[in-house]
Amino acid sequence: MATKDPQAPHLARLAALIADETRAACLLALLDGRAWTAGELARHAGVAASTLSEHLGKLVAGGLLTEERQGRHRYVRLADARVAQLVEDLAAQVTPATAVRPRNLRESSAGSAMARGRTCYDHLAGRLGIAVTDALTVRGLLRQDTGFALTDAGLGWFDSAGIHLERTGRRPLARACLDWTERRPHLAGVAGAALCRHALDAGWCVRIGSERAVKVTPSGERALGELLGIEAGALW
Amino acid sequence: MATKDPQAPHLARLAALIADETRAACLLALLDGRAWTAGELARHAGVAASTLSEHLGKLVAGGLLTEERQGRHRYVRLADARVAQLVEDLAAQVTPATAVRPRNLRESSAGSAMARGRTCYDHLAGRLGIAVTDALTVRGLLRQDTGFALTDAGLGWFDSAGIHLERTGRRPLARACLDWTERRPHLAGVAGAALCRHALDAGWCVRIGSERAVKVTPSGERALGELLGIEAGALW
DNA sequence: GGAACCTTTCGGTGAGCGCCGAAGTGTCCG
DNA sequence: CGGACACTTCGGCGCTCACCGAAAGGTTCC
Structure with missing residues (x-):
């Protein structure tokens, strides 16, 4: 018959x-949301620079990455939030099936830093992300029982915290992103991104090394306690 | 360096x-939500039965499909709603980039039936799905401006319409699913599935042939008009 | 201009995998 | 019991593609 869905080739190619x-x-x-150079990625992946160059060509041509040339460097980042979401969703699908266990102390401590707090493209994840999401929920600022949306009180909270939510085109204000360490949804979307950016700008948390992991600062603990009633214990 | 993320091999395999x-x-x-036999899929895909058998083995082993043997038939369906969502998301990512255009009249009319109304795994999609979602939204039953969630009034509407919403484990009550013909989100999740099941059970719409497409019946037009104020014109 | 550096292009190699047809297993039905 | 049917296993073929090293193209800095 060879009818086949006309979408099939495109889906397979993606x-x-x-x-x-x-x-x-x-x-x-690249899920850390930042731009990497081709060389950095080659070292990270453990392949020759020439090999990685070909991979980047395909990912850019396929629309998953965008590139930005600066001098002799080729900076590359995820094309947009949709691509990030796709990779997250795939990764989340995979993690429950085959639990990822650390094999040595180094991986283990790096893993626990990641589990404690990290960025997930442009929003907060790990126990930190969950703590924030839960705090918003119990205070009636975020509604998770019938879907996933900010309440009117939630809009007011962002406003009074001085975090501006840009109602841009298609991207939803609030979206659930499945956390792959906690196995529960955390806040993503415009609000999640704005909150994460504010947390980094205001020094509530800082990045650890050059990876995705972040840690909460003392002033951050204070701010999260005052604004959301999060106790320091919830962040460990 | 060859550090590599331990998740990478799993992600690649998926x-x-x-x-x-x-x-x-x-x-x-299989996005139609029903079970297909191996032979049907082989004919649909245009490959030998032996080839397809191997494919099914991989998909089942990978957890994307579940199988059910009945006599000499091997029935296979998507493993769960999460897998369906994943496939939908990937398909939605692909469609905007390379618009799928019908090449002949047959594809075109089949395409327009699909565009008018279809099922998307277990909920309604196409212009029908969008019309329902929009109607719920303008009546204040579904909130899309700050995320995607039913309102309390929305819970009441489902109750009074006699559609029971089972608050099961992890699956969200309401979830946005990007419609690949309308390029806008429609209602998915527990509520979307319950509404679709009710629409089919109550004869509001019926499946066309053996495909995903559905069409609204006269009694369905009446019911949608009375319950949600949807005019018949919105369904064409 | 020359040296160091990042990236890309190119040829060649090897492994993986989708495909088929033929043969085998199991099920249903007359 | 025997034939039709649905599916699976197996061997073999051919293509795709990730990989590398060597060489070339640009950019920066001295």
């Missing part, structure tokens, strides 16, 4: 971009 | 399952 271990490692690394 | 055109065609066909 999945094929992610179906290579080296490219997958690049996409996961 | 994507590889979808990265084959024949398997992608199967997954898209």
Whole structure:
């Protein structure tokens, strides 16, 4: 019959971009939301620079990455929030099935820093992200029982905290993103991104090293306690 | 360095399952939410039965499909709503980039029936799905401006319409699913599934042939008009 | 201009995988 | 019991693609 859905080739091509271990490692690394150079990614993935260059060509051509050339460097980042969401969703689908266990102390401590707090593209994740999401929920600022949306009180909270929510085109104000360490949804979307940016700008938390992991500062603990009633214990 | 994210191999393996055109065609066909036999899928995809058998083995082993043997038939369906969502999300990512245009009259009329109304795994999609979602929104039953969630009035509406919403484990009551013909979100999740099931049970709409497409019946037009104020014109 | 550096292009190699047809297993039905 | 049917297993073929090293193209800095 060979009817086949006309979407099938396109779907397969998109999945094929992610179906290579080296490219997958690049996409996961780029989930930190920042731009990496081709060389950094090559070292991270453990392949020759020439090999990685070809991979980047495919990912850019496929629309998953955007590039920005600066001098002799090629900076590359995830194309947009939709791509980030896609990679997150795929990663979340995979984690429950085959639990990722650390094999040595180094991985273990790096893993626990990631589990404590990290960025997930442009919003907060890990126990930190969950703590914030839960605090918003119990205070009636975020509604999770019938879906996932900010309440009117929630809009007011962002306003009074001085965090501006730009109602841009298609991106939803609030969206659930499945946390792959906590296995529960945390806040993403415009509000999640704005909150994360504010947290970094205001020094509530800082990045650890050059990875995705973040840690809460003393002033951040104070701010989260005052604004959301989060106790320091919830962040460990 | 060869550090690499430990998730990378798993992510790549999952994507590889979808990265084959024949398997992608199967997954898209199975988006109708029903169980297909191996033979049906082989004919649909245009490959030998032996080839398809191997594909099904991989998809089942990978957790994307579940199988149910009945006599000499092997029935197979999407494993759960999460898998369906994943396939939908990938398909939605692909469609905007390369617009799928019908090439002949047959595809075109089949396409327009699909565009008018169809099921998307277990909920309504196409102009029908959008019309329902919009009607819920303008009546204050569904909130889309700050996320995507039913309102308290919305819970009451479902109750008074006699549609029971089972608050099961992890699945959200309401979730946005991007419609790939309308390019806008429609209602998915527990509420979307319950509404679709009720619409089929109550004869509001019926399936066309053996595909995903559905059409609204005269009694369905009446019911949608009375319960949600949807005019018949919005369904064409 | 020359040296160091990042990236890209190119040829060649090897492994993986989708495909088929033929043969085998199991089920249903007359 | 025997034939039709649905599916699976197996061997073999051919293509795709990730990988590398060597060489070339640009950029920056001295």
